Amino acid sequence: MHEELELPNRPGLSLDQKVPRRAFVSMALLAASVTAVHPKITGKTINTEIPDLDDNYLIPGPADTLTVYLDEIEKVRYDILRQYYVIFGFMAAVLRRKYEALRKDIDELMRLAPELKVDKNLCRLRDVAAASKNNITASNTPDPRLVAVIKTNFELALIASNQVSREEVKWSASEISPEAIEKIKDILCRIDNLNTPTASIQDASTELSKSDGELTTEIKSVVSAVREAINLLLRNESNAAILKLESAISQLNALDKYKPSKKLLDYIEGLPEDIRIEYAKKNKSVTTPTSTAQELLQRAIAWIKVDGRFPNDQSLPKISGAIEKGQVEFIRISANLTAPVGIRFFTILASVLGTYLPHPTPWRIGSCSFLLCPILFAYSDENIRIQKIKDMFYSIIPSGEFDTDDARTTAAAKILAKIII
């Protein structure tokens, strides 16, 4: 070691040879440190238990699990309206194909009669047809401008029906070929045929949007009830939480009987029978689209009633599996930590932020750890730590939706206050 330290004095060793050696030692130290602590580099997954912390934060409780269930409740809206979206998707695809053909015909017409390229109405008709082709989706009807263009495009209509002499319009009659005239007639005929389905799908789409809006309001009410239940659980008010969940279940139950407006149902009835039969076969309507969400909430209530205890065998069934009486489905969040002991601090921090104060972005974890360290170093009393950590959450950058929620910040602070540095 001493000989290495005397390296710069060795005769015959140039400055260029000395510096790389020093740099090499520094890099080796850095690489060794990083390799030693980083699990992805070492390829090891170390499951460690944390004896100095309450295990409750590792194993999800009813409140954590209900947070996950919110996603399931959000899906109910789509499940109820799915059959209508599917039919609209099909009808929209048919219309798109027709508009694409119309656009190609207009291109062909412009090729046959190049002088028509200067006609603003025709160019506009082509642009709108192209735009409609791209815009028609199950929830987005053709461009409303198309209907207006079709109805007001008298100039083309009059020429095609020979009610107006070609001399009266701005292009010269001699320049319009008979093929072009035939094409114009064909285009106008197809525009007439498109008018009715375009207007129908537009009206029906408006009704579908209304239904979607109604259901969104209803689902928001259910989600709000579940969120209140989560906050009550975090404050250990189990009975009140159960009442909220029962209210959410009854609201979901009412959604099973939901029917869209008569206009929308009439549109479906008015579709060709073969289309209705085909899509009825493909998409068997769900009679109780909220059943899964209701079942999850009911089992959550059962779980809360046993004080959030896990079954003894720890082998909980999966969502689609058989469920024994008294047990509840849940999604395992982080039963095992895949991190070496040295980095538990960040794992705990990410877990706590993810559970109580989403979202655990690197910036939020970084700023939280930056502000948390002085508190953990300065105070050993748990109550003081909890109070100061709660105050600290207001200063996390960027701020989160729940950073000012008293119940959540208290629950998060209680866990973080137990970290021993």
Add this chain to the structure above:
Amino acid sequence: MANEENGERPGDLAVESRLKKIFDSSRNFLASALSEWLPSLIDQPTNPPFVKKAIFNDEIARIARLIVMAVLLSVIIIGSFKLVYNNISESAAIISQTILDVIKLSLCVIIAVFLVSLVYFPIAALSGVKISQNKKLSLRQVFFTTLYIIVPWLPIFAFIITAILPSKGIILLLLLMAPYLCLIYIMLNFMRAIKVITDCNWTPVILSVLAPFFMLGVIFLILLLS
């Protein structure tokens, strides 16, 4: 009798005498604190003891005075805050507990400083921090340098720790960031102290101090992003 003739009562004289004693003792203490502690904080690295090739052979008395003063000031700061924010009837217990806390903290700091010196000692050698061509930095030099630089900051950290307790909002945010600012100043002063002792180039000195922090920062970022 002469005082009574002048219209002054004996009770007034006793109060005046007591006030004078309080004033004198407070002034003496403050002067002592200012002469012992403040220069070592604001003039880091102070001269003496930081001179070229300083070996710190007779520094026990000076460093002991500095440690005692820093501990005493920390006791006053922490104790006064606790007296203000706690029940007055518990004052005696709080003071005795505070003294124990601060002495414990100071001893911990001394031991921690020694451990930091043990860590820095090989890094300095690897980074090429040397007093002369053939003479490397000794552990005694590293230890005393670290001690002289860190100990004067104890009352500052004591103030931050105690002031965090009643603070909220932006004041709390500033106080939580203050330790990091102090650490930056400590690092800068430490580098200047090492430069004074060794009189070598800045590059190895900066490298020796920043390399561990750089490594820690890289590890921190990797852990954060993983």
